Amino acid sequence: xxxxxxxxxxxxxxxxxxxxxxxxxxxxxxxxxxxxxxxxxxxxxxxxxxxxxxxxxxxxxxxxxxxxxxxxxxxxxxxxxxxxxxxxxxxxxxxxxxxxxxxxxxxxxxxxxxxxxxxxxxxxxxxxxxxxxxxxxxxxxxxxxxxxxxxxxxxxxxxxxxxxxxxxxxxxxxxxxxxxxxxxxxxxxxxxxxxxxxxxxxxxxxxxxxxxxxxxxxxxxxxxxxxxxxxxx
Amino acid sequence: xxxxxxxxxxxxxxxxxxxxxxxxxxxxxxxxxxxxxxxxxxxxxxxxxxxxxxxxxxxxxxxxxxxxxxxxxxxxxxxxxxxxxxxxxxxxxxxxxxxxxxxxxxxxxxxxxxxxxxxxxxxxxxxxxxxxxxxxxxxxxxxxxxxxxxxxxxxxxxxxxxxxxxxxxxxxxxxxxxxxxxxxxxxxxxxxxxxxxxxxxxxxxxxxxxxxxxxxxxxxxxxxxxxxxxxxxxxxxxxxxxxxxxxxxxxxxxxxxxxxxxxxxxxxxxxxxxxxxxxxxxxxxxxxxxxxxxxxxxxxxxxxxxxxxxxxxxxxxxxxxxxxxxxxxxxxxxxxxxxxxxxxxxxxxxxxxxxxxxxxxxxxxxxxxxxxxxxxxxxxxxxxxxxxxxxxxxxxxxxxxxxxxxxxxxxxxxxxxxxxxxx
Numbered sequence: 153x154x155x156x157x158x159x160x161x162x163x164x165x166x167x168x169x170x171x172x173x174x175x176x177x178x179x180x181x182x183x184x185x186x187x188x189x190x191x192x193x194x195x196x197x198x199x200x201x202x203x204x205x206x207x208x209x210x211x212x213x214x215x216x217x218x219x220x221x222x223x224x225x226x227x228x229x230x231x232x233x234x235x236x237x238x239x240x241x242x243x244x245x246x247x248x249x250x251x252x253x254x255x256x257x258x259x260x261x262x263x264x265x266x267x268x269x270x271x272x273x274x275x276x277x278x279x280x281x282x283x284x285x286x287x288x289x290x291x292x293x294x295x296x297x298x299x300x301x302x303x304x305x306x307x308x309x310x311x312x313x314x315x316x317x318x319x320x321x322x323x324x325x326x327x328x329x330x331x332x333x334x335x336x337x338x339x340x341x342x343x344x345x346x347x348x349x350x351x352x353x354x355x356x357x358x359x360x361x362x363x364x365x366x367x368x369x370x371x372x373x374x375x376x377x378x379x380x381x382x383x384x385x
Numbered sequence: 386x387x388x389x390x391x392x393x394x395x396x397x398x399x400x401x402x403x404x405x406x407x408x409x410x411x412x413x414x415x416x417x418x419x420x421x422x423x424x425x426x427x428x429x430x431x432x433x434x435x436x437x438x439x440x441x442x443x444x445x446x447x448x449x450x451x452x453x454x455x456x457x458x459x460x461x462x463x464x465x466x467x468x469x470x471x472x473x474x475x476x477x478x479x480x481x482x483x484x485x486x487x488x489x490x491x492x493x494x495x496x497x498x499x500x501x502x503x504x505x506x507x508x509x510x511x512x513x514x515x516x517x518x519x520x521x522x523x524x525x526x527x528x529x530x531x532x533x534x535x536x537x538x539x540x541x542x543x544x545x546x547x548x549x550x551x552x553x554x555x556x557x558x559x560x561x562x563x564x565x566x567x568x569x570x571x572x573x574x575x576x577x578x579x580x581x582x583x584x585x586x587x588x589x590x591x592x593x594x595x596x597x598x599x600x601x602x603x604x605x606x607x608x609x610x611x612x613x614x615x616x617x618x619x620x621x622x623x624x625x626x627x628x629x630x631x632x633x634x635x636x637x638x639x640x641x642x643x644x645x646x647x648x649x650x651x652x653x654x655x656x657x658x659x660x661x662x663x664x665x666x667x668x669x670x671x672x673x674x675x676x677x678x679x680x681x682x683x684x685x686x687x688x689x690x691x692x693x694x695x696x697x698x699x700x701x702x703x704x705x706x707x708x709x710x711x712x713x714x715x716x717x718x719x720x721x722x723x724x725x726x727x728x729x730x731x732x733x734x735x736x737x738x739x740x741x742x743x744x745x746x747x748x749x750x751x752x753x754x755x756x757x758x759x760x761x762x763x764x765x766x767x768x769x770x771x772x773x774x775x776x777x778x779x780x781x782x783x784x785x786x787x788x789x790x791x792x793x794x795x796x797x798x799x800x801x802x803x804x805x806x807x808x
Contacts, residue, residue: 162471169472169493176499179524276741286524293496294487298717305715309737316734373715 163221164231167238170214174245175289177207181252182285182348186278188256189271189341192263200256207249214242233365237358241292244351244358248285251344251351258337265334270317270324274341277313281345281352284310288355300359303352304368310349311375317342318378326383467538468494468550470511475549484554486525494552498523503533510535511550520557526772527635530561558635566628573742574624577758581613581620616755623759627742630683630763634770638680641794645670645709647681648722648789651688652707655696663701666692669708675720677791683767684791688724690760691787695726697754698785703727710788719773719790726786731779739777740765764789 181200188197218235221227227235255278262271284303291299318339325335357368458465464481466474472493482488485497495504500521510517514537522530532555540548588606596602652668659666677684688707695705703726710721731739735746743758761775768775772792779785 165473165491165493166471169495172493172495172499173501173504176495176504177501179499180501273738283524289499290487290525293499294489301717302715312733313737316737319734 185252185255188259194263197256197259204253211246300356304356308373314346315378464554466552530557623757645674646672664696665704667706691724699726699728721790723788730781
């Protein structure tokens with residue numbers, strides 16, 4: 153009996169370690185995707201696109217082993233929460249990876265277009281998104297509910313950044329219609345980053361759920377979408 | 386944090402040299418490996434739930450007191466980790482516990498460092514025994530640049546029945562930071578110094594030629610030149626203090642102070658300036674209160690910069706208040722002090738960029754007021770070092786509020802469990 157329990161503990165440890173490993177890969181994808189945008193590097197962008205496949209494979213492997221553990225060991229309470237949350241976090245991280253890949257894809261056409269100053273703002277927003285992602289992964293690794301709640305509450309800052317960039321990009325495109333192509337790419341990159349921020353809050357919710365067994369609720373502070381009044385000023 | 390208490394075990398000091406060659410590891414790593422003989426096999430982690438107890442401990446022959454080997458490893462300033470086949474950390478020295486805050490007995494190493502390059506290298510070394518060296522960066526509050534050497538402790542004898550990985554971590558952050566700082570400093574400083582310098586040179590030329598015999602113009606030009614030179618001096622001072630702060634940014638301060646007391650003192654020192662500028666400066670924080678871990682001078686500079694800004698942009702007749710912030714849900718376990726002003730306020734699109742170096746809402750108005758464009762960047766970097774945050778709330782026409790949030794010190798009064806919202 154003791155042997156079975158310890159093997160089960162080992163299963164749980166290994167599954168959670170895979171989450172940290174997937175998280176590490178997500179951070180790398182996002183950080184390199186941003187770097188490819190900043191330094192206009194299509195080679196690096198293609199590496200990111202290729203590397204995302206590893207993340208997909210990790211998600212599938214994790215899901216498979218979590219299902220196996222649930223089927224074989226029939227866990228309850230805290231153990232079951234860990235497994236359910238692991239599957240949800242894995243699929244959230246996989247989506248974050250997809251969004252990072254999409255940013256890298258857009259870096260390729262941007263690398264041959266004329267450089268624009270707006271890129272700096274976008275990369276800055278990206279760095280903040282990356283910080284939130286790193287923080288939430290740290291919160292997961294150390295089961296830090298306080299940190300998770302803090303990240304969950306701070307996502308509106310990324311929403312605000314997104315709104316500011318939206319405004320900046322639109323103004324830019326209004327001033328010079330030749331920049332509409334570049335502007336549209338940058339806008340999608342910013343939107344992807346904003347989505348990554350939202351996914352990050354979902355991971356924070358899962359950390360809260362693992363530890364407390366409760367949901368964080370849905371009254372998360374969110375930024376108001378940017379209106380278009382500024383165009384008539 | 387769990388401290389691991391290895392019990393029993395022996396150090397085979399004589400085997401050190403043999404090990405160094407057998408392992409073909411760099412001297413430090415091999416040395417550490419030798420000293421670990423007495424530790425690894427026998428290190429039973431106090432909190433490991435169901436880990437198998439390595440059998441080797443019983444077999445090891447004690448030729449020297451085990452305290453010697455343990456003392457060596459524990460005094461080693463380099464973080465060392467021993468990692469089992471399943472990826473669990475089976476031993477970590479105190480230096481590792483300091484460097485890796487999430488370190489826990491029996492935890493998987495991927496929770497400590499999840500960088501793919503590192504995870505892959507550890508897996509590969511555990512599989513093939515080759516020594517590897519990886520460089521990578523991690524984020525825990527600050528970005529750190531690390532270099533890890535990964536080797537294998539052979540199975541059998543005192544190392545336990547299974548081969549285990551040994552990881553030595555070196556922090557290269559200082560080196561990287563110094564390189565980055567140099568290039569940033571040159572680029573920013575030359576750009577910002579060019580404008581006043583060009584103006585001074587222009588006036589010198591005018592004074593040398595057509596204004597040579599005009600005493601009125603000379604007086605006027607000299608006054609402008611003095612102002613421009615003063616601006617250059619302030620800029621150089623700010624740049625120097627910024628680079629000093631950045632150099633220590635990843636070192637958490639050790640002393641404890643009352644945040645409100647520092648705020649009150651900084652504000653009091655600015656009362657004469659407030660009087661001169663016709664600003665009402667209301668200090669509504671008291672001494673005592675919650676303590677935070679911090680560098681007193683740097684936190685003083687945070688409030689000096691914030692209050693100075695508030696008075697500068699508020700202008701004559703403005704009211705600047707320094708008050709304690711109400712606990713906020715977004716800042717669990719943090720204590721805050723707010724600097725509020727009745728100034729013109731800041732439009733939403735500028736707020737998130739205020740702490741960028743040399744970012745100005747209005748370049749001309751900032752320069753008129755003698756701003757260097759670095760004040761809030763300095764504040765941000767100091768707060769980064771302290772694990773704190775700057776929260777800015779402002780609306781045009783309604784004034785601004787800058788709140789400094791710092792983590793309560795663990796021993797601080799009334800450390801609450803954080804405001805976790807219900808269901």
